[in-house]
Amino acid sequence: MGKGQEVDDKLGAIAAATEDLRPSDELTRATLDRVLAAEPVESSLLQLGDATRAIAPADTFTDAVMARILGSVADAPVGDDAFASIAARTAHLRPQDGFTDAIMAEVAPGGTLSDGILRSARPSLLVAAFAAAACLVVSWLAERDYAQESMAVTAAEVSE
Amino acid sequence: MSAVDLRLCAARVKQGDAAAFRQVVEHTRVNLYRLAARLMGNVADAEDALQDGYVSAYRGLVDGRYDGRAKLETWLYRIVANACIDQLRKRKPRGEESEIEAKFDGLVSAEARVALRELDAMLATLSPQDRAAIVLVHVEGMTVREAAETLGTTEGAMEQRLLRARAALRKKGDDQEATSG
Numbered sequence: 637m638g639k640g641q642e643v644d645d646k647l648g649a650i651a652a653a654t655e656d657l658r659p660s661d662e663l664t665r666a667t668l669d670r671v672l673a674a675e676p677v678e679s680s681l682l683q684l685g686d687a688t689r690a691i692a693p694a695d696t697f698t699d700a701v702m703a704r705i706l707g708s709v710a711d712a713p714v715g716d717d718a719f720a721s722i723a724a725r726t727a728h729l730r731p732q733d734g735f736t737d738a739i740m741a742e743v744a745p746g747g748t749l750s751d752g753i754l755r756s757a758r759p760s761l762l763v764a765a766f767a768a769a770a771c772l773v774v775s776w777l778a779e780r781d782y783a784q785e786s787m788a789v790t791a792a793e794v795s796e
Numbered sequence: 797m798s799a800v801d802l803r804l805c806a807a808r809v810k811q812g813d814a815a816a817f818r819q820v821v822e823h824t825r826v827n828l829y830r831l832a833a834r835l836m837g838n839v840a841d842a843e844d845a846l847q848d849g850y851v852s853a854y855r856g857l858v859d860g861r862y863d864g865r866a867k868l869e870t871w872l873y874r875i876v877a878n879a880c881i882d883q884l885r886k887r888k889p890r891g892e893e894s895e896i897e898a899k900f901d902g903l904v905s906a907e908a909r910v911a912l913r914e915l916d917a918m919l920a921t922l923s924p925q926d927r928a929a930i931v932l933v934h935v936e937g938m939t940v941r942e943a944a945e946t947l948g949t950t951e952g953a954m955e956q957r958l959l960r961a962r963a964a965l966r967k968k969g970d971d972q973e974a975t976s977g
Contacts, residue, residue: 677965680918681934685834687911688935691904693829697843698821701850706814 802868809857817854824869828876834931835880837916839904841887842880849879866945873946877928884924921968926961929954 802823808816828849832842853875856862862871915935919927925947932943933954944954 676969677962678934681915681930684911684915684918685935685937688830688834688908688915691830691833691839691908691912692826693843693846697829697846698818698825701821701825701847702815702818704847704851705817705854 803864806857806862806864806868809854810860810862812858814854817850817857820853820868820872821850824872827869828872831873831931831936832876832880833904833912834915834935835877835928836883837912837919839909839912841883845880845883846876848883849876852879870942870945874948877932877946878948881924881928884927918965918968922961922964926957926964929957930961930965933958 802820805816805819809820825846828846829842832846832849833839836842836845849872853872856875862868915931919930922930928947929943932938932946933940936943938946940954940958941951944951947954949957
């Protein structure tokens with residue numbers, strides 16, 4: 637057996653014999669104390685960290701957060717959802733019954749009853765407008781005659 | 797619940813299922829509550845910041861701002877840390893005894909409450925960003941890299957921030973010793 641092998645064997649034996657070496661808890665504490673004593677700021681912070689490790693929120697905290705979040709959903713600024721909201725609110729809109737007839741009157745050449753009514757509406761409107769204008773003229777003429785008569789009566793009374 | 801499930805929940809929220817967010821909250825609330833409490837230094841402010849953070853996260857999911865590259869928890873950590881930093885920036889100074897009562901006070905022992913107050917006092921002079929760096933690394937136990945990812949900065953910048961914050965804390969400690977001694 638060579639010298640080198642002997643050394644290797646010895647080291648191997650030492651390694652095996654010292655494999656189970658563990659520091660005592662006391663040593664760990666003492667070491668930590670020394671380390672922490674050298675760094676008082678870090679030591680204080682570590683201790684405060686330990687003292688606050690068990691902090692935990694109450695069960696009601698989650699409910700409060702969810703209430704705020706769901707509230708914020710309701711109050712959320714108008715975005716893409718606004719279109720969906722408008723769509724929902726306007727989903728029941730329906731045209732009046734005459735709407736379809738009016739459209740058909742424009743597009744269909746054939747005559748329906750309502751189509752005929754629509755077509756006859758234009759001359760009716762012209763007649764009505766003419767009549768209204770005539771009424772205005774007659775009324776204006778009557779007023780003018782009344783004013784002239786009043787002036788004549790007043791002049792006669794003055795002369796008497 | 798695995799990370800994959802949380803991503804599924806996130807996908808469902810994105811598709812308009814608001815109720816799926818409950819699972820996200822249920823799964824992450826304990827760690828985030830503790831993080832917020834440590835960052836804010838008291839439970840009441842932590843609850844406000846955490847709620848803001850969750851609401852912000854929900855909107856982010858709906859708007860498709862979570863791209864799924866990072867774990868959902870990491871993404872939430874960032875949002876909640878930023879919500880806390882925002883609240884810290886807005887915070888007005890108040891007396892030691894004027895702690896606001898928490899609304900959902902859960903498992904917060906008297907010891908933890910005292911510890912939070914001590915932490916708040918200890919970090920009071922730091923900027924919100926420096927405070928967050930210290931809490932993430934030295935109290936939460938994150939690596940510098942994880943903390944940098946959470947705060948959306950580089951590892952180098954985080955190292956610098958930590959050095960500066962630690963120096964400020966040491967100086968504060970020395971000043972207090974000199975005053976008392």
